[in-house]
Amino acid sequence: MPLVIAMDGPSGTGKSSASKGVARALGLRYLDTGAMYRAMTWWMLRNGVPVEDAAAVAARVDDPVIESGTDPVTPTIAVDGEDVSGPIRSREVTNAVSAVSAVPEVRARMVALQREIIGDGGIVAEGRDIGTVVVPDARLKVYLTASEEVRAARRARDLAADPGASVAVVRSEQARRDRLDSTRKASPLTRADDAHEIDSTELTLDEVIEAIVRLAKELQ
Ligand SMILES: Nc1ncnc2c1ncn2[C@@H]1O[C@H](COP(=O)(O)OP(=O)(O)O)[C@@H](O)[C@H]1O
């Protein structure tokens, strides 16, 4: 089977940036599964579905048409034909996504869609449950970590245009999301036993990419 690289870890560890870089370096496709859960959450909010009500979310789970592009140079995400790559990164969506992604019916639909896109492989897929649930037999699994402080500082820089997003606020919202993602019943965030753990706290993005490319080349 062509290579599948599974990249998991908490938010702000550099999964998206490193996955795109590795995919470019190795000529692979790229799938951001977090963007798919964000797209589902954006649609629920837009349609007035109370996101804390799991039954209400489950009832609408099949309605949005979610399309993910897999080019690592220009990743795209659309809902019902509308480009949502900007709005899915808002703090409103970010703070609602853990409730939506904890709903088993949401996960069942997303995992089926993700497996369809991953197909025969040749892809770097990133998220929370890629190595444990989506592709448990992936040839290479990476679990990215970084200190809470560094992760919050990175994410606050991404959100510099949002005046409410100080490092302290981002840090506490991020800690809440990580707690919800790691303690939910349906496929919680956890490191697969056979994943290589990389702590990016003191590494540059290029160093993280190089480490993963090296691991991939060792497989050949
Ligand atoms: N090793 C690193 N050193 C410094 N900044 C990084 C590193 N990896 C990622 N970043 C930056 O941190 C932010 C969050 O990275 P991202 O890839 O979105 O993380 P994740 O997908 O895990 O949430 C981005 O602005 C990215 O450029």
Ligand SMILES: Nc1ccn([C@@H]2O[C@H](COP(=O)(O)OP(=O)(O)O)[C@@H](O)[C@H]2O)c(=O)n1
């Ligand atoms: N495979 C995945 C990917 C994301 N998610 C959910 O989607 C949210 C957003 O994921 P993301 O990867 O965009 O988040 P960041 O790491 O970019 O902050 C997470 O907080 C999880 O609740 C998930 O449950 N399973």
